[in-house]
Amino acid sequence: MHTLIPPANALDHATGAEQATIELVEYGDFQCPYCREAFFIVKEIQHQLGDKLRFIFRNFPLSEAHEYAMDAALAAEAAALQQQFWPMHDALYNRQSDLDEALLVILATELGLDLQKFSDDMDSPRLLSKVEADFESGVRSGVNGTPTFYVNGKRYDGDYQNLASFLAR
Amino acid sequence: MLQKGEKAPDFTLQSTPEKRVTLADLRGKNVILAFYPADWSPVCSDQMSLYNEMLKYFERYNAVLLGISVDGAWCHQAFAKARQLHFDLLADFEPKGAVSRLYGVYEEGVSQRALFVIDAEGIIQWSYLSPVGQNPGADGILNALEKLK
Numbered sequence: 185m186h187t188l189i190p191p192a193n194a195l196d197h198a199t200g201a202e203q204a205t206i207e208l209v210e211y212g213d214f215q216c217p218y219c220r221e222a223f224f225i226v227k228e229i230q231h232q233l234g235d236k237l238r239f240i241f242r243n244f245p246l247s248e249a250h251e252y253a254m255d256a257a258l259a260a261e262a263a264a265l266q267q268q269f270w271p272m273h274d275a276l277y278n279r280q281s282d283l284d285e286a287l288l289v290i291l292a293t294e295l296g297l298d299l300q301k302f303s304d305d306m307d308s309p310r311l312l313s314k315v316e317a318d319f320e321s322g323v324r325s326g327v328n329g330t331p332t333f334y335v336n337g338k339r340y341d342g343d344y345q346n347l348a349s350f351l352a353r
Numbered sequence: 354m355l356q357k358g359e360k361a362p363d364f365t366l367q368s369t370p371e372k373r374v375t376l377a378d379l380r381g382k383n384v385i386l387a388f389y390p391a392d393w394s395p396v397c398s399d400q401m402s403l404y405n406e407m408l409k410y411f412e413r414y415n416a417v418l419l420g421i422s423v424d425g426a427w428c429h430q431a432f433a434k435a436r437q438l439h440f441d442l443l444a445d446f447e448p449k450g451a452v453s454r455l456y457g458v459y460e461e462g463v464s465q466r467a468l469f470v471i472d473a474e475g476i477i478q479w480s481y482l483s484p485v486g487q488n489p490g491a492d493g494i495l496n497a498l499e500k501l502k
Contacts, residue, residue: 186492248405248437320410320495328490329399 186326186339195314196240197260197269200230204238206351209334211244211322214256214276215283222331222344223277229348237351241273243318244330252283255306257315259288262305268295354457354467354482361386361471362455366443367426374419374441377475383416383501384471385494388453388464390485392424392432392442400466400488405438407491414498415473419443422464423450458482470497 188209192198196209210226212219230237243260245253256276263272275291276283292302305311322332326339333340333347342350355361361384365375376384389400404418411418420442424432429442445452445464453459458467468489470479479497483489 186490246402246406248439249402319406323407323410323491323495326490326492328403328488 188334188337188339189321189324191337192238192240196242197264197273198238198240199270200238201235202238204236206233206237207240207334207336208237208351209240209242209337211242211318211325211327211330211332213243213245213250213253213330214260214273215250215253215280216246216330217280218344219331220277220280222333222347223274225344225347229351232348233351242322243315244322244327244332245315245319246330252285254315255285255288256283257318258306258311259292259302261311261314262302263292263295263297265305265311266297266301268297271295354480355469355477356480357477359477361469361475361477362452363475364452364455366421366445366452368441368443369430370426372441374443376471379417380475381473383414383473383498384469385411385416385418385498386421386456386467386469386471387418388421388456388458388467388469390463390466391422392428396466396486396488401438401442402436403488403491405436405440407494408439410495411498414495414501416470416498421445421452423453423462468494470494470501472501 192207192209226239230239243257245257247254260269260272263269272291272295279287292299331344363377365373368374401420418440423445425446426444429444433442450459453464458465466483466485468481469477472478478501481493
């Protein structure tokens with residue numbers, strides 16, 4: 185049995201009602217095609233479950249396999265410092281096929297971010313440590329590929345295509 | 354399968370057509386041995402790709418990772434290149450499976466999916482046999498390395 189280590193906490197990016205009965209945590213990579221598929225599935229689940237669901241995203245960039253995965257994770261974290269984590273998260277998955285360094289700046293511009301701050305933050309060791317801490321917590325929690333989901337702190341070992349029906353039970 | 358507290362049997366195996374790796378030469382470092390059934394098969398690839406991302410975390414624990422399967426050195430070389438792996442894959446090829454047998458993890462012609470963490474003195478400190486179709490991840494390895502500190 186693999187459990188989420190550490191449990192959801194204030195450092196996490198969370199969306200949905202705080203008092204939700206279902207806490208769904210994803211370890212994901214912005215350049216991973218399966219994570220993109222799962223992104224649309226999670227969107228649908230959020231729509232269906234409404235206030236019953238709280239969704240949290242943690243970074244698990246496979247930077248050796250995916251050239252821009254780490255930069256994209258840093259971009260999402262840099263956007264978070266300007267309160268735009270979820271818009272950046274969504275934009276990265278929606279436009280994954282165009283992902284490269286230039287796209288990150290385009291998205292930051294479209295989200296109206298302070299570009300100088302965005303660029304400085306992306307280069308800051310603090311953000312790198314944050315992403316690496318997410319990654320290490322994923323390994324400790326038993327992530328063995330992306331995406332990996334945790335439902336109320338326990339690893340979901342089924343196919344993510346069936347996540348909606350699993351959560352609806 | 355060898356267990357915690359046993360001395361890790363020494364071996365020398367080819368990793369590429371030009372390079373050999375001897376376990377005893379790594380004394381002073383912790384060593385992670387990851388036995389796996391075959392290059393190219395889907396679960397192994399995911400497992401080795403995950404470990405490839407983990408190398409810098411392993412380094413923080415003064416640990417070196419070695420993958421081992423019965424594939425030949427040329428096969429390993431092509432596989433490592435295709436997956437951009439930055440650690441040695443050892444060829445337990447001739448005599449086939451000899452090192453896997455020494456560690457008690459050889460079955461039906463291939464290495465089983467087994468993990469060993471060996472300390473700087475060459476003593477096995479943790480071992481784990483995973484169901485063959487399941488990627489064991491790296492949480493067990495990190496926990497074992499943590500206890501060595």
